Amino acid sequence: MTDLDAFITGLPKAELHLHIEGSLEPEMMFALARRNGVTIPYASVDEVRAAYAFGNLQDFLDIYYAGADVLRTRQDFHDLAAAYFDRAAADGVVHAEIMFDPQTHTDRGIPFAEVIEGLLSACAEAEEKHGLTSLLILSFLRHLSEAAAFATLAQAEPWLNRIAAVGLDSSEMGHPPEKFARVFAAAAAKGLRLVAHAGEEGPPAYVYEALDLLKVDRIDHGNRALEDEVLVARLAREGMTLTVCPLSNLKLCVIDAIEDHPIDQMLALGLKATVNSDDPAYFGGYVADNYRAVATARGLDRDALATLARNSFTGSFLPAEAVAAHLAKLDDWLAAQ
Numbered sequence: 127m128t129d130l131d132a133f134i135t136g137l138p139k140a141e142l143h144l145h146i147e148g149s150l151e152p153e154m155m156f157a158l159a160r161r162n163g164v165t166i167p168y169a170s171v172d173e174v175r176a177a178y179a180f181g182n183l184q185d186f187l188d189i190y191y192a193g194a195d196v197l198r199t200r201q202d203f204h205d206l207a208a209a210y211f212d213r214a215a216a217d218g219v220v221h222a223e224i225m226f227d228p229q230t231h232t233d234r235g236i237p238f239a240e241v242i243e244g245l246l247s248a249c250a251e252a253e254e255k256h257g258l259t260s261l262l263i264l265s266f267l268r269h270l271s272e273a274a275a276f277a278t279l280a281q282a283e284p285w286l287n288r289i290a291a292v293g294l295d296s297s298e299m300g301h302p303p304e305k306f307a308r309v310f311a312a313a314a315a316k317g318l319r320l321v322a323h324a325g326e327e328g329p330p331a332y333v334y335e336a337l338d339l340l341k342v343d344r345i346d347h348g349n350r351a352l353e354d355e356v357l358v359a360r361l362a363r364e365g366m367t368l369t370v371c372p373l374s375n376l377k378l379c380v381i382d383a384i385e386d387h388p389i390d391q392m393l394a395l396g397l398k399a400t401v402n403s404d405d406p407a408y409f410g411g412y413v414a415d416n417y418r419a420v421a422t423a424r425g426l427d428r429d430a431l432a433t434l435a436r437n438s439f440t441g442s443f444l445p446a447e448a449v450a451a452h453l454a455k456l457d458d459w460l461a462a463q
């Protein structure tokens with residue numbers, strides 16, 4: 127391990143943008159297919175990996191939703207999340223805010239309870255095993271209707287004290303944030319925090335809508351905000367956290383090459399950027415791989431990497447005392463390097 131590798135892995139960090147369904151590794155896909163008697167359209171793990179060449183977000187989503195079909199039982203959701211937590215802990219993640227897409231499962235007849243109880247038991251186990259804390263973000267699928275999002279929020283009612291936030295993901299183009307303004311307002315009225323994917327493929331106008339109509343606390347991705355100077359100035363002024371996902375951006379052709387990633391430009395513009403893995407099983411790396419990719423390609427120094435880690439705590443939904451404790455530990459760790 128190089129000095130940079132060791133620094134990145136050891137750096138205490140939070141992960142704020144992770145779809146738990148996107149952490150389904152091909153090996154687990156096969157194991158769950160066997161366990162549940164589900165047929166999958168691949169002959170081998172290598173064949174699955176070979177299928178992971180995407181021209182855009184929709185190419186990926188088609189494969190991601192198909193892969194999620196092997197997830198059937200509470201135990202499956204537990205095992206999926208437990209495997210993610212083991213990997214995250216090995217990458218220096220001490221806190222994770224995890225998105226899950228209930229509609230991907232309830233629309234296949236899997237009860238909401240099976241999904242969330244499996245995830246929650248893995249969250250509890252990760253805290254005991256690794257000291258890794260976590261929060262859940264219920265994400266609405268934006269290609270589905272507003273009514274379907276409201277129905278999902280209603281299904282979540284018994285677990286609202288175990289859910290930190292709602293989010294908005296899936297196909298961005300043609301599904302502007304505005305479509306979900308009322309359900310986001312209803313979620314906020316229930317005390318939930320708000321995040322939304324915006325500006326991944328969609329235009330800066332979608333980022334404005336996420337801010338003004340959804341009233342989000344964080345923007346997931348936000349890359350295309352860079353096309354609008356006024357928007358950049360506003361995001362910087364408001365200290366809005368952007369959960370940026372470099373390897374995802376590369377695999378989904380948001381950028382042409384990792385050397386073109388704007389992470390350092392974002393920091394230089396005063397944007398509160400963080401680095402995250404999005405769908406690590408599909409995009410070729412967990413959070414430390416994402417830090418490593420941009421550190422190498424963009425020449426980020428230790429101060430920049432520490433800023434990204436600091437932003438991950440200040441951008442989290444942890445209470446202020448917990449954020450302060452994480453920042454103090456981060457400073458102690460940095461001082462010891």
Ligand code: ADE
Binds near residue numbers: 145183296374
């Ligand atoms: N669902 C899972 N990953 C996603 C992404 N990167 N963008 C939109 N929806 C997603």
Ligand code: ZN
Binds near residue numbers: 145404
């Ligand atoms: Zn995402």
